[in-house]
Amino acid sequence: MKKSERMNQMLRYINQKQQFTLQDLMQEFQISKRTAIRDIASLEELGAPIYVEYGRYGGYRLLQQMQLPPISFNTGELHALYVAMQALRSFSSLPFQVSFRTIHEKFMSALSDKQRQDIENIQHRVSFRHTEQIRDSAHLEFLLMAAVQNIVIQITYANQRRTTDQRPSSAHTNIRTIQPITLYAMKGYWYCQAYDLQKQAYRVFRCDRIISAEVSDIEPLAHVIKLHAKDTHSLWEPSPHAIPFQCQIDEAGVELFQQEHFPSMQIIHVNESENEPAQMLLVGSYETYELDFIVRYLAGFGKSIKIMEPEMLKESLRQYYMDLLDHI
Incomplete structure (x- = not known):
């Protein structure tokens, strides 16, 4: 990183932190103690009102917040921003209803001729061939802000049965009270992870069905407020009637699992020793009403898995393959 760029970032860092030490700067910017001292001197020359506090718990303090210069981006950052925008093009629904076309026009107009030429070259060299968004989701911004602000909301939710014109029938909807936690997109759909206050359990809702x-x-639930997106799996618990399952899985199957899996399942390693590699198992559970779902899910692994238990799941998968053969 060039010194001028580091100075710009350091100004923003200390302006936000207000109080800092040499160790803070060394760790944040991966610089030596001598460089950190020189950088502080350079910041003072730029007019940063830095005050030194001596003693065991001393350090540096910013006497008052500064008026920072406009944010600027280097060439690598501009390229990264453009590639990130390209990755979003397949989504017809995004939080805040942003227009990709408008953002793209503003972005391109702010570039120099050389930068614009580089971006146009990138446009012809990189593409994202992931799943296009299948259905629009009208309430993404509302759901996201409810998650951010810890708000309990009431939704009208449609089940999987739809009328012939793809609109949900009123007979197949229900009212749910939920506390949203996080949003994520997967395989053409937006999902909302939330806590269902009626079920008193973790649930995942398809956003296009809201x-x-x-x-x-x-009032929001305190134990849900404390959760971060990475902690949402801790909310899921099987019912007393859930059926455990276990499958052998190979390396190719693990890759498929990493692409799509659910809170009710995980990969574990067993029988690991110095002479033999660990055996990998896909283990989890499913509710009785989820049998068709889990069969279709496991069928997607092909020869990469072998069901060990229960026998009923093994027979159901065998019947699923027989039904497929009947349609050939």
Whole structure:
């Protein structure tokens, strides 16, 4: 990183932190103690009101917040921003209803001729061939802000049965009270991970099936507020009637699992020793009403898995393959 760029980033860092030490700067910017001292001197020359506090718990303090210069991006950062925008092109629905076309025009107009030429070359050299968004989701911004602000909301949710014109029938909807936690996109759909207050359990909702959403007057649950997106699996618990399953899985199957899996399942390693590699197992559980779903999911692994138990799941998968042969 060039010194001028590091100075710019360091100004923003200390302006936000207000109080810092040499060790903070060394760790944040991966520089030596001598470089950190020289950088502080350079910041003071730029007019940063830095005050030194001596003693065991001393360090540096910013006397007042500064007016920072406009944010600028280097060439690598501009390229990264453009590639990130390209990755979003397949989504017809995004939080905040952003227009890719408008953002793209503003972005390109702010570039120099050389930068614009580089971006146009990148456009012809990189593409993202992931799944196109299958259905629009009308309430993404509302769901995201409810998750950010820890708000309990009430939604009208449609089940999988739809009318012939793909609109949900009123007979197949229900009212749910949920506390959203996080949003994610996978295989052409947006999903909302949330805590269902009626079920008192973790649930995942397809965002395109949410017909309406509004704020409720219910106080948010404290134990849900403390969760981060990476902790949401801890909310999931099987019911007393859930059926455990176990499958042998190979390396190719593990890659498929990493592309798509659910909170009710995991990969474990067993029988590991110095002389033999560990055997990999796909283990988990499913509810009785999820049998068709779990059969279709496991069928996607092909020869990469072998069901060990239960026998009923093994027979159901065998019947699934027989039904497929009947349609050939």
